Amino acid sequence: MKSSDHPGVSPHPAVSLKDVSFRYPRAAEEVLQDITLSVTEGTITAILGPNGVGKTTLLNILLGWLLPEKGEVSLFGRRSRAISRREMGQTISLVPQDEHVPFEYTLLDYVLLGRAPYLSPLQTPRPADARIAREALERVGLAARRNHPVANTSGGEKQLALVARSLAQEPRILLMDEPTAHLDLRNKRRTADLVKALQTEGVTVIFTTHDPEFAAAAADRLILLQGGRLLDEGPVDQVMTTENLGRVFSLDLVVHHFAGRPVVVW
Numbered sequence: 001m002k003s004s005d006h007p008g009v010s011p012h013p014a015v016s017l018k019d020v021s022f023r024y025p026r027a028a029e030e031v032l033q034d035i036t037l038s039v040t041e042g043t044i045t046a047i048l049g050p051n052g053v054g055k056t057t058l059l060n061i062l063l064g065w066l067l068p069e070k071g072e073v074s075l076f077g078r079r080s081r082a083i084s085r086r087e088m089g090q091t092i093s094l095v096p097q098d099e100h101v102p103f104e105y106t107l108l109d110y111v112l113l114g115r116a117p118y119l120s121p122l123q124t125p126r127p128a129d130a131r132i133a134r135e136a137l138e139r140v141g142l143a144a145r146r147n148h149p150v151a152n153t154s155g156g157e158k159q160l161a162l163v164a165r166s167l168a169q170e171p172r173i174l175l176m177d178e179p180t181a182h183l184d185l186r187n188k189r190r191t192a193d194l195v196k197a198l199q200t201e202g203v204t205v206i207f208t209t210h211d212p213e214f215a216a217a218a219a220d221r222l223i224l225l226q227g228g229r230l231l232d233e234g235p236v237d238q239v240m241t242t243e244n245l246g247r248v249f250s251l252d253l254v255v256h257h258f259a260g261r262p263v264v265v266w
């Protein structure tokens, strides 16, 4: 992904939420309440919070897949409701936690799906799309396995293939939902390095995680959610404190610092 493919740096935040609340149909309570925040273009933000706090819901709101009950979501200063699906697909992409993959796809076929926002409905991928998909597979270390059926890949390889598909989408904003859930240490490191490389290309990255140490290794900013509300946000070293994480996870824990990074002991 080249920053030259995108317009120059926007004067607006990549993402801004104003008083956003969301409730699932027939649910008694709002999952998210009065969330106001903005994410600067070219930053890496981790959203940290316990199971069920609403992290995935928040990503789905950013994608325009769920509409808030109240409040406004904007991408690069434009209300997301006013952005067409096709343009949304070229602007923002999601690496989901998991996804059912149709049996017959090879890894390359699967990653080529990321090119859909650039093709008309029945258009077959062009040579340039295949090149972009192959480069995306290379970036996640799966180039040699591009003709391998997705059905026969491990959980970690599938997760990396999902990342490659999102990269093939060439988004300005990359969302990742628990990107390291199935990854070993080496692939966690690879993911942290990839995210930082994307940042140098001007891409804004937002990922959810339960893992404070990965958040600290990969992100420069942190958003903490607790009880459906924004508890704190800012630079990782200011926000990742014993008090904040203890409140977020309702746990007696201590944040130590080792080799310049926070380590959580619980």
Ligand SMILES: Nc1ncnc2c1ncn2[C@@H]1O[C@H](COP(=O)(O)OP(=O)(O)OP(=O)(O)O)[C@@H](O)[C@H]1O
Pocket (backbone or CB within 6 Å): 024, 025, 027, 031, 049, 050, 051, 052, 053, 054, 055, 056, 057, 058
């Ligand atoms: N489609 C749905 N209909 C009703 N409730 C839902 C739906 N999807 C999620 N929820 C509820 O909304 C809340 C937030 O879910 P969400 O998946 O956003 O949390 P999360 O922070 O991503 O959790 P996890 O870390 O476990 O993945 C949970 O209580 C969940 O049960």
